[in-house]
Amino acid sequence: MxxxxxxxxxxxxxxxxxxxxxxxxxxxxxxxVSDLLSLADEETRKMWQELKVGYTESLGLPLLRQEIIKLYQGINQDDVLVAAPEEGIFIAMNVLLNKGDHIICTFPGYQSLYEIAHSLGCEVTKWVLDEEKDWGVNLTFIEKNIKKNTKLIIINFPHNPTGSLINKKDFQKIAQIAKAHDLYLFSDEMYRFLELNPDHRLPSAYEVYDKAISLFGMSKTFGMAGVRIGWLVTKDKKIFEEMKVFKDYTTICSSAPSEILSLIALRARxxxxxxxxxxxxxxxxxxxxxxxxxxxxxxxxxxxxxxxxxxxxxxxxxxxxxxxxxxxxxxxxxxxxxxxxxxxxxxxxxxxxxxxxxxxxxxxxxxxxxx
Ligand SMILES: Cc1ncc(COP(=O)(O)O)c(C=O)c1O
Missing domain, CATH: 3.90.1150.10 (Aspartate Aminotransferase, domain 1)
Structure with missing residues (x-):
């Protein structure tokens, strides 16, 4: 590729x-790191001090996955795959897509959200956000552009680069459209929890649709991009299994110190x-x-x-x-x-x-x- x-x-x-x-x-x-360590509880401080920097569990440190599930409603630890955020996009796109598939992706956007699909030989439709409407979405556009080979809708709210956050009704409608056409929905939620008004926070796509895959991580909201820790969550067991297996060809497992630092930060979120x-x-x-x-x-x-x-x-x-x-x-x-x-x-x-x-x-x- x-x-x-x-x-x-x-x-x-x-x-x-x-x-x-x-x-x-x-x-x-x-x-x-010193500030972060000052937030550690007894258990995580001990883990940090006694840490051996060997290989880690491929799915992610179990305690970290347990902490991650607290960010979502109705989630099970078995639905979480820890990976660097960019790695998560790479894994998910490779698992979800084949040559000739069609995707619809919000635009402008973080390039890998549509470029990996393009490199895999997929047809890409860019769903341009409307600046006149606060960088909102035109829902009839996706309805009109769904084709026989459409496999996946990709969204990113809060949005890079516009800072747009669509309303809950539009978000639910996107999930409904995906469901009605039996499409996967990849939701990049990297800026979640940074809503200026917490009432405007969208649910995670993972919470509302069984064929959704949501991405989140430590880079933006926590200011911890250097730990390279993020995660994918999905209820779709088949896709989850395939993503887990794909990780053997990217990093195999995540960094041991980074997992513990992320655990500390999540507990002090x-x-x-x-x-x-x-x-x-x-x-x-x-x-x-x-x-x-x-x-x-x-x-x-x-x-x-x-x-x-x-x-x-x-x-x-x-x-x-x-x-x-x-x-x-x-x-x-x-x-x-x-x-x-x-x-x-x-x-x-x-x-x-x-x-x-x-x-x-x-x-x-x-x-x-x-x-
Ligand atoms: C929307 C979005 N998704 C994913 C990523 C990738 O995150 P990371 O750089 O931590 O791998 C970024 C980083 O800028 C981003 O803005």
Missing amino acids: KFQPFKLERYFARYEFSAKYLLCSSDCDGLA DVIIAHHLERIKNNLNLLEIFFEKHQNLFSWVRPKAGTIGFPQLKGKINSLTFCRELVERTGIMLLPSTVYDFDDKHFRIGFGRENMPEVLKIFEKYIVNNG
């Missing part, structure tokens, strides 16, 4: 560790998530003021969840040029919409980081001086 380059990751590879300021990160600030949400809310308020003040230059849809938004440039300048000039002149990294193959007018901005207010000031000075 041959892949197209992952444009977003290639852009990050170029600037992430050389740019002075990151203003487009999709994760919350990385947690320090209320404290960690509340801390991140507070920062996100403060940062978003600053962005609100910023975009209000500079509406001659930008328009934006205020995100409802997650750590990122997708403003639009109003002037003549295209986004790739804008982002390149910005990073070269100020050291601030933004992400042009070209890496999403979307258009050349939007950029991704991130608000999960502690230093966002400081970086925003430098950004503001730059745009004021460069008009």
